[in-house]
Structures are given as structure tokens and as C-alpha cells.
Amino acid sequence: MILALTFTEASVIGLLVAGVQFGTLLYLAALGETVAEKSGVLNLGVEGMMATGASVGFIVAVETGSPWAGILAGAAAGALLSLVHAVAAVGLGADQVVSGLALTFLGLGLADFVGDGYTDDARRSLFRDVELPGLDGIPWIGEIVFRHSPVTYGAVLSGIVVWFVLNRTAVGLGLRAAGETAATADAAGHSVLRLRFAAVMVGGAFAGASGAYLTTYLVGSWSQNLTAGRGWIAVALVIFGAWRPGRVALGALLFGFTLALKSRLAVFGIEFSPILLDMTPYLLTVVVLVVISIRARNKPSPAPAAIGIPYRREER
Amino acid sequence: MKRRLLVVLAILLGFALVAASCGDDSTDDAADDAGDSGTAGDGDSDGDSDGDSDGDDGTGDSGVDASDITAAFVYIGEPGDAGWTYAHDQGRQFAEAQTGATTVTVENIPEGSPEFDQAVRDFIADGADIIFTTSFGYMDAMEALAAEFPDVAFEHATGFKSNDTNFGNYFGRIYQARYLTGLAAGAASPTGDIGYVAAFPIPEVIRGINAFTLGVRDANPDATVTVNWTSTWFDPAVEGDTANALLEGGADVIAMHQDSTAAGEAAEAAGARWVSYNSDMSAFAPTAYLASAVWDWGPYYTSVIEQVAAGTYAGGSYWGGMEDGIVQLGSLADDVSEETRATIQDLTDQMIAGTWDPFTGPINDQDGNEVIADGEVPDDGALLGMDYFVEGVVGSAAG
Numbered sequence: 001m002i003l004a005l006t007f008t009e010a011s012v013i014g015l016l017v018a019g020v021q022f023g024t025l026l027y028l029a030a031l032g033e034t035v036a037e038k039s040g041v042l043n044l045g046v047e048g049m050m051a052t053g054a055s056v057g058f059i060v061a062v063e064t065g066s067p068w069a070g071i072l073a074g075a076a077a078g079a080l081l082s083l084v085h086a087v088a089a090v091g092l093g094a095d096q097v098v099s100g101l102a103l104t105f106l107g108l109g110l111a112d113f114v115g116d117g118y119t120d121d122a123r124r125s126l127f128r129d130v131e132l133p134g135l136d137g138i139p140w141i142g143e144i145v146f147r148h149s150p151v152t153y154g155a156v157l158s159g160i161v162v163w164f165v166l167n168r169t170a171v172g173l174g175l176r177a178a179g180e181t182a183a184t185a186d187a188a189g190h191s192v193l194r195l196r197f198a199a200v201m202v203g204g205a206f207a208g209a210s211g212a213y214l215t216t217y218l219v220g221s222w223s224q225n226l227t228a229g230r231g232w233i234a235v236a237l238v239i240f241g242a243w244r245p246g247r248v249a250l251g252a253l254l255f256g257f258t259l260a261l262k263s264r265l266a267v268f269g270i271e272f273s274p275i276l277l278d279m280t281p282y283l284l285t286v287v288v289l290v291v292i293s294i295r296a297r298n299k300p301s302p303a304p305a306a307i308g309i310p311y312r313r314e315e316r
Numbered sequence: 317m318k319r320r321l322l323v324v325l326a327i328l329l330g331f332a333l334v335a336a337s338c339g340d341d342s343t344d345d346a347a348d349d350a351g352d353s354g355t356a357g358d359g360d361s362d363g364d365s366d367g368d369s370d371g372d373d374g375t376g377d378s379g380v381d382a383s384d385i386t387a388a389f390v391y392i393g394e395p396g397d398a399g400w401t402y403a404h405d406q407g408r409q410f411a412e413a414q415t416g417a418t419t420v421t422v423e424n425i426p427e428g429s430p431e432f433d434q435a436v437r438d439f440i441a442d443g444a445d446i447i448f449t450t451s452f453g454y455m456d457a458m459e460a461l462a463a464e465f466p467d468v469a470f471e472h473a474t475g476f477k478s479n480d481t482n483f484g485n486y487f488g489r490i491y492q493a494r495y496l497t498g499l500a501a502g503a504a505s506p507t508g509d510i511g512y513v514a515a516f517p518i519p520e521v522i523r524g525i526n527a528f529t530l531g532v533r534d535a536n537p538d539a540t541v542t543v544n545w546t547s548t549w550f551d552p553a554v555e556g557d558t559a560n561a562l563l564e565g566g567a568d569v570i571a572m573h574q575d576s577t578a579a580g581e582a583a584e585a586a587g588a589r590w591v592s593y594n595s596d597m598s599a600f601a602p603t604a605y606l607a608s609a610v611w612d613w614g615p616y617y618t619s620v621i622e623q624v625a626a627g628t629y630a631g632g633s634y635w636g637g638m639e640d641g642i643v644q645l646g647s648l649a650d651d652v653s654e655e656t657r658a659t660i661q662d663l664t665d666q667m668i669a670g671t672w673d674p675f676t677g678p679i680n681d682q683d684g685n686e687v688i689a690d691g692e693v694p695d696d697g698a699l700l701g702m703d704y705f706v707e708g709v710v711g712s713a714a715g
Contacts, residue, residue, distance in 0.1 A: 014564035018557050025553075119396025122599045219552040219578060221600075224394055224424070228551045263557040266544040266711050267565040274547045274715070 011267055015260050016144040021218060023249075023256025024152045025210055029234035030241065030248050031155070031162055032078075032206025037238055038166060039199035040179035040192075040306040043085050044100030047231025048107020049078040049207035050214075055115035057212025058222035061125035062118075067216035070125060071151065071209050074216075078208015079201045081107055086200040090193060093310035104231070111211075115222045127151060127217045149217045151209075156249075158206070163245040175199055179304035182311040192311045207231065236285040242292070242302040255281045382625040383416030385446065387617070388439035390432065392451035393550070394423045399575025399594040400549075404450045404473070406595070407613025414618045415625075420444065427453025436461055440468055446624050448617065449473065459483065469624050469631075474520070476700075479631045486616060489637035490593075491527035491699075492667050493609035495674035496645045496660050497591045498531020500607040501569045503656045504589050505532075508539035511562025513572035513579045515549055517715035519702045521573050524609075526706045527674045528571055528591075533708045535656065542567065543711030552578035563588055569606065580604055589649075596646035608646030616642050635696060638667040675699065680707040 029046050036043045053074035061070025084106065088099040127149040135146040166172040177185035178192045178199075186192050215222050233255055240255075241248030262277045292301055387408075395405035405421070412419045420442070422435045432454055436447055446469040449458060455475040462470040462483035472478075475485040501510055510532055515521050529541045542565070546558050556578030559570050563586040571591040572579040577600035583590040584601035591607050592598070598605040616636065623629040636642040645664065648657065666672035677688035682705040688694055705713045 008565060010564040010566075011561070014560060018560060022553075022557075116396075119394065120398045120402070214553065219556060220581060221552065221577065223396070223550075223552065223576070225550060226552060228548075228553065230553075259554070260557060263544070263546070263554060264561040266542060267561045271712065274545055278547070 011264065013140065013143050015257070015264055017147075018260035018263065019253060019257035020144065020148060020152060021256070022259040023252040024148075024155045025213055025218060025230060026234050026237055026255055027155050027159065027249055027252035028151075028210035028213060029207045029231060030237040030252060031159055031245060032203035032210075033234055033238045034241070034243055034245060034248055035162060035166070035175075035206070036199045036203035037307055038179045038243060038304055039175045039196045040182060040304055040309065040311070041085075041090060041196050041200050041203075042096045042100060042308050043082065043089075043103070043200060043203055044097060044235060045082070045085055045103025045107055046203075046207045046234050047227055047229065048104040048111075049081050049204050050107075050211035050231040050234075051111035051227045052081050052107045052114070053078040053208025053211030054215045054226050055111035055118070055211075055222055057208070058121075058215035059115065059118055061212070061216045062121065062123040065125055067125050067127045070216045071212040074212025075205040075209040078211065079205040081110065081208070082200050082204025085204075086197045089310065090196045090200060093312055096308050096310075108227075112224050115224075118222050119224065121222065124220045125216060126220055149213075151213045151217060159245045159249050166245070171195075176304070178311070179306050182306050182309070186311075186313065196311070207234070210234070233281045236281055239292075239303075240281075240285045240288050242288070243304065244302070254284075379627060380625045381416075382622055385415065385417040385621050385625050386442075386444045387411070387417050387419045387446040387448060387621055388436075388444040389419065389421045390425050390435055390447065390449040390454065391421060391423045392425065392427065393575065395421075398577060398597055398600070401450065401575075403594050403611040404448075404613055407611070407617045408448075410614025411617035411621055414614070415621045417621045417625075427451055428457070432457055433461070440465055445469060446471060446620060448620075455485075469620070469629050471620055476633070478633050481631055482629070484620075484629075484631040484634065486620075486634040486636075488611060488640075488642040489635060490609055490611065490643045491523045492638050492674060493643045493645050494524045494593075495527040495531040496664065497571065497607040497609050498528040498533075499535045499660055499663075500531075500648060500652050500656055501528070501571060501589070501591050502532035502535030502539050503653060504606055504651075505536060505539055505569045507566060507568050508536055509566045510539055510541045510569045510571065511559065511565070511567030512541050512543045512711075513555055513558045513562070513570060513574065514543045514545050514711075515573040516547060517545065517713060519700060522705065522713055523699060523702045524573060524593075525709060526702065529706055529708045530674050530679070535659075540708055540710050541571075543705070543709060545711075545715050546574065547715070548574060550575045552576040555579050556582045559583060560586070570604075577601065592646070598647065598649075606649045607652070610644050610646040612641055612644055615640065638664060639670060681705065682707055682709050682713075 029050055033043060033046055056077035057070040057074030060073035061067050085099050085103045088094040089096045129147050130150055132146040136142040174185055174190035175195050178195045182192045211227060214226055237248055237251045237255060241251040258277055258280045262274050265272055265274060389408050391401045393401035395402050408419050425432050425435055439447060448471045450473045452474045455472055455477055458470050458472045459477050466482055470483045472485045474487050478484045512525055514525060525543055532539050532541055542562060544558050544562055546554050548554050555574050555576050559579035559582035562570060569589045570579050570583045573593055577597050580590040580592055580597060580601035584604040588604060589606040590601055590604040593609050595610055596608050673693050675688060675694055677692040678686055678690040679688040681687045684707060703713060
């Protein structure tokens with residue numbers, strides 16, 4: 001069979017650019033979840049927080065005319081919503097899995113409720129691509145790396161900041177301690193509850209911002225089921241990236257490229273099931289889990305040891 | 317222990333909240349969809365409304381006034397999607413205005429779910445005389461319910477099961493309108509590279525791609541239509557990117573099947589043209605918009621409500637075409653040439669008169685083998701089971 005559409009330079013660049021765009025979406029949410037999990041709190045509500053961020057972000061962006069206001073509002077909405085999980089799972093010591101799942105459904109419902117009148121809204125308030133002067137002229141690389149929305153640059157910057165805070169500051173040390181052995185962190189004078197509350201809210205803010213990125217850039221409109229399970233990919237991504245901001249970024253790019261590749265199978269003339277390609281992030285995550293557990297026999301697992309375990313001081 | 321109980325209660329409350337916001341079961345008044353803006357199409361079709369109505373529920377009795385009928389609609393999505401459910405809801409509003417019947421709706425009911433069964437039973441308990449449902453996967457549940465409630469009329473869109481008393485299926489020959497959009501697309505494509513953002517490889521979608529391609533090639537014999545599958549009915553992120561992939565590959569016109577406007581917005585951003593589906597979505601991409609294949613369910617819903625009121629309803633299958641207006645060509649962009657408009661008008665007239673169909677042979681499949689002989693028109697069974705691409709389509713019909 002002869003392809004009518006040729007395998008052009010534009011197609012290849014398009015694949016890589018779209019991969020970075022999808023990667024930004026996944027990275028923001030996964031970075032936030034990394035912070036929460038590092039503190040010892042698993043939050044399975046990412047999909048719900050993302051949806052609420054998308055809905056609130058769209059409304060604020062089109063009503064104010066500013067995508068910046070939209071993404072900030074989305075982040076605020078995600079952070080507020082994550083308080084439900086923080087209160088239940090951190091404050092009251094509820095089962096993190098149950099509370100997180102409840103948050104997913106709560107967030108999806110809330111997003112639909114808030115966004116109800118905006119579903120068929122044709123207004124748009126979108127981020128524009130910013131070309132980094134001097135760098136965007138480099139052939140290929142310029143277009144792929146240095147011509148993106150401010151959100152992508154913001155995501156990269158956030159990754160560096162999160163890495164720095166986690167690994168080079170006292171707060172980060174306390175947060176990681178809270179996620180490994182909470183009692184030790186407590187003994188060292190850190191408030192485990194306060195750290196975990198903050199970490200969950202940071203996670204919520206990033207998930208909300210990720211959702212708002214959908215409605216202020218990647219898609220541009222709000223509708224039900226807009227997140228379409230991407231929040232779950234972000235949860236898998238944290239494991240895939242072994243709870244390290246840098247590796248999570250690489251994973252986000254990889255998963256982003258599989259999403260972008262799915263859209264281009266026919267154009268590239270590749271005969272591969274798009275449904276199988278949709279499964280690859282999860283398959284890769286399972287592979288990583290298997291590798292981690294095999295290596296765990298002689299090497300400590302990268303998973304925060306206290307993840308999923310509520311901390312109650314009186315039980316010390 | 318007490319603390320745990322509290323948490324569980326809080327979570328349950330959360331679930332209840334979601335359930336309440338998702339399955340909102342709303343009786344429609346004129347005020348209902350107030351504030352919706354920005355959509356194409358005529359907003360106020362339901363001017364008159366619920367003054368009288370709501371008498372007894374003696375369905376099947378002959379000679380009831382149509383305004384005494386209650387028609388319930390079960391939607392797979394929500395009307396705001398500008399797509400499939402939007403078109404059905406426009407039809408519902410039209411039928412309500414025409415007949416004075418009371419209509420009730422429920423949105424976002426998953427296929428094959430207990431919610432479906434419950435929603436229908438609730439409607440019947442509340443006195444519904446007709447149940448319209450708009451997604452293929454409701455079919456078996458509809459069949460069972462139709463047997464259980466012989467006094468209620470059951471109408472199922474896109475299915476193939478029916479009886480001759482109270483259970484019918486209905487659909488339209490949207491491929492006829494797609495063919496016409498293909499004529500406009502072929503004429504608007506200088507490069508002859510046209511992209512199709514396709515949903516799932518099932519006969520309904522394949523038939524639409526084929527009819528579109530036949531139209532494209534009648535206007536532009538060397539043009540090709542490259543099919544790019546998304547495996548989605550609604551996922552704007554994927555649908556927009558799939559359109560981008562086709563545009564990067566050189567396509568200058570994009571057609572699509574899904575419920576989102578994302579493909580059109582991608583075409584708009586790339587300076588290409590767009591053929592939309594379900595409803596006239598021109599407001600979402602005013603420059604790219606070229607033509608659309610649209611549904612008009614209103615007259616059909618009106619007719620069924622009237623049949624039920626008159627006691628003449630008898631189930632059966634309905635697959636209407638341009639002649640009934642259930643499928644139509646949406647508005648054409650201003651720059652569509654007079655010549656193309658004349659061709660479109662001529663073939664529309666022929667389809668309405670029943671003298672011509674887009675699948676009139678000779679038609680070759682994509683490997684060049686003749687599949688429909690000269691002058692022959694395939695029967696409905698062949699059309700409904702179509703699983704191959706015609707000549708001019710690039711891509712695999714297997715998905």
C-alpha cells in the first residue's frame with residue numbers, strides 16, 4: 001500500500017512536539033503526586049483533581065480572558081480539593097486507597113457540576129507558544145525543544161525546584177523522613193502531619209494545574225471526561241520514575257511520545273493496534289514494578305517505606 | 317473506631333454527591349438549558365410548554381391527544397457535547413414544541429449498566445409512554461424491558477432488534493449527507509490529500525468514510541482520503557492530535573466522526589479546512605469550517621409521539637434518508653463554488669426522489685477490485701455490514 005501522505009520532516013517534528021506537549025500534561029500531575037508520595041501519602045485522586053482543575057481553569061480563563069489566571073485557579077482548585085484527602089487520610093488516618101479513590105469520583109463529579117454551563121462554550125483563552133530567542137532557530141532541536149507554551153517551561157522549572165527542595169533543603173529532608181519513618185521525622189522535630197498536609201496540597205495544586213493545561217492549551221475547551229484517564233497514567237508514572245523528579249520527567253516524555261505516536265500510526269504507515277499502544281504506559285509500569293521487586297532482594301526499594309501508613313503519634 | 321466510621325460516612329457522602337450530580341434526571345422546561353450560548357443552531361425551539369398535559373398513562377389506547385404523552389429520553393452523553401447527544405436533544409426539543417408532549421431526560425447512562433434499567437423503570441413508574449434511547453449498547457436491555465412492559469413504546473437508536481408491537485429501532489442514512497460533504501471537500505482540496513479522523517472500525521464508521529470518499533473523488537478524481545483511527549468516541553486531546561498528525565502529513569481538509577470539535581480546532585490553527593459531523597459546529601472553527609453532515613431527529617421523534625398518541629405505533633425498523641430530512645447537509649461555507657453547490661443540489665434532489673444513492677455502482681474496493689457492479693445499489697444488509705474501504709481510501713478498514 002502506498003501512503004498518500006508522505007513521511008515528512010514536519011511529521012517527525014510534529015510527533016516530537018506533541019510528545020513534549022502530552023509529556024507536560026503527565027509530568028505536572030506526576031510531579032505533584034511524587035511530592036505527596038514522598039511524604040508517605042498515596043493519593044489516587046489525581047484524575048479527579050485534574051478534572052476539577054480543568055473545569056475551574058477553563059471557566060476562570062475564559063471569564064477573565066487570561067490563561068494565566070486559569071492555570072492558577074486550576075491549581076488552587078486542585079489544592080483545595082486535595083484537602084478532602086488530607087483531612088481523611090492524614091488527619092483522620094483513613095485508608096489512603098479508599099479515600100483517594102473517593103476523591104477521584106468526587107473530583108470528576110465536582111468538575112462536571114461546576115462546568116455544567118460551559119460544556120459547549122466556544123470561547124477560548126489559550127497560552128501561546130513562546131520561542132526562546134536564539135535557541136529556537138537551531139534546526140530541529142529549536143522547534144522541538146524551544147518552541148512551547150509557558151506551561152512546558154514552567155513544568156521543567158518546577159521539576160528542578162521540586163528536586164532541589166526534596167534533596168537539598170531541611171524541609172525536603174523532613175518530608176522524605178516523614179515518608180520513610182514517620183516516627184523518626186517526628187523525633188527530629190518535624191511535624192509529620194503538617195508536612196504531609198502540605199505535600200498532599202502541593203500534589204493537588206500540580207494535578208489541578210495539569211488539568212487546567214488541558215483547557216488553556218492542549219485542548220482548549222471544557223467537557224465531561226476530558227481527562228480521559230490521564231490522571232491514572234500520572235499515578236503509574238510516579239512508580240515508573242521511581243519517585244525521582246528527573247526520572248519521572250523522562251518517563252513523562254516516553255509516555256507522552258506513546259500518546260503522540262498513537263495519533264500518527266496511520267500517517268507513518270505503522271500497522272500496530274492503537275489499543276495496545278494505549279496500554280503501554282501501564283505495561284511499562286508493571287515491568288518496572290517487577291524489576292523493583294526483583295532488585296529489592298539485595299537493594300532497598302525506591303518506594304517511600306511509610307507510604308500508605310497513617311501516622312498517629314499516640315501509637316508510637 | 318468512631319473516627320473510622322466518620323471517615324467512611326464522609327466518603328459515602330462524597331459518592332452520593334457525585335451520583336447526584338451525574339445522573340441528573342431533569343424534567344425539561346423552557347428554562348432548563350438557559351444560559352447556553354455560543355452553539356450553532358437555533359436555540360429556542362421549545363417556546364410552548366407544559367401548561368396542560370400529564371393525564372393518565374393509558375399507552376396504546378387510541379385517540380389520546382399528543383399533549384398527554386410523556387416521552388422519556390435516555391442519553392449516553394450530555395447534550396452539551398455539540399455532538400451525538402446534542403443532536404438528539406435538539407430533536408427532543410423540536411418534538412416537544414410540535415406535539416405539546418411532556419419530555420423527560422436522563423444523561424450519561426452507561427451501556428449495559430444497572431443504571432440504565434433503573435432509569436427506564438423510574439420513567440415508566442412516573443408515567444412515561446415512550447422510551448427513546450440513543451446508544452447501541454442499550455439494545456438487549458431494551459428488548460427485555462419491551463417484553464416486560466407491553467403498554468410502553470420502546471424506541472432504540474442504531475440497533476437492529478425490534479418487534480411489531482412496542483419495540484422499534486431507528487437510524488438514518490447519514491452516509492448520504494457525508495457523500496455531499498465529500499463533494500465540497502474534494503473541490504476545496506488543491507493538494508488532493510484529505511485526512512479523516514476516524515473513530516472505531518465498525519460498519520457505521522466505515523460506511524461514512526466510504527461515502528465521503530466517493531464524494532471527494534467525484535469532485536476531485538485523483539484525491540485520496542487517509543484514515544487515522546483514534547479508537548475513541550470522545551477524547552478531544554487525542555482527536556485534536558490525530559488531526560494534527562494528518563495536517564503535518566500534508567492534508568488540507570480534515571473530516572471526522574467523533575463528538576468533539578477538537579479536529580476542527582486543529583484544522584483552524586493549521587489554516588486547513590474542516591468537515592464536521594452531528595451538528596453544524598461552525599462556531600468552533602469559523603474559518604476552517606467547510607460543510608457538515610448533520611442529524612435532524614425532531615421530525616422522527618414528532619412522528620413517533622403522534623403514532624403512540626393515535627394508537628397506531630407498531631415498532632419495526634426505520635432507516636430514513638435525505639427524503640425524510642432526518643439526515644441533512646449542514647450549512648456550506650461561503651467560498652463553496654456555484655458549480656459545487658449546483659452538483660450538491662442536483663444529487664440531493666435525486667436522493668430525495670429516491671432515484672440515486674451514493675453507493676450506486678460501479679464501485680471498486682481499495683485494491684481496485686469491483687465490489688458493486690455498474691448500476692447496482694447494494695441492499696440495506698450489505699450497507700449495514702460494510703467492512704471494506706472503497707478506492708481512494710488510504711488506511712486499513714480493520715483499524
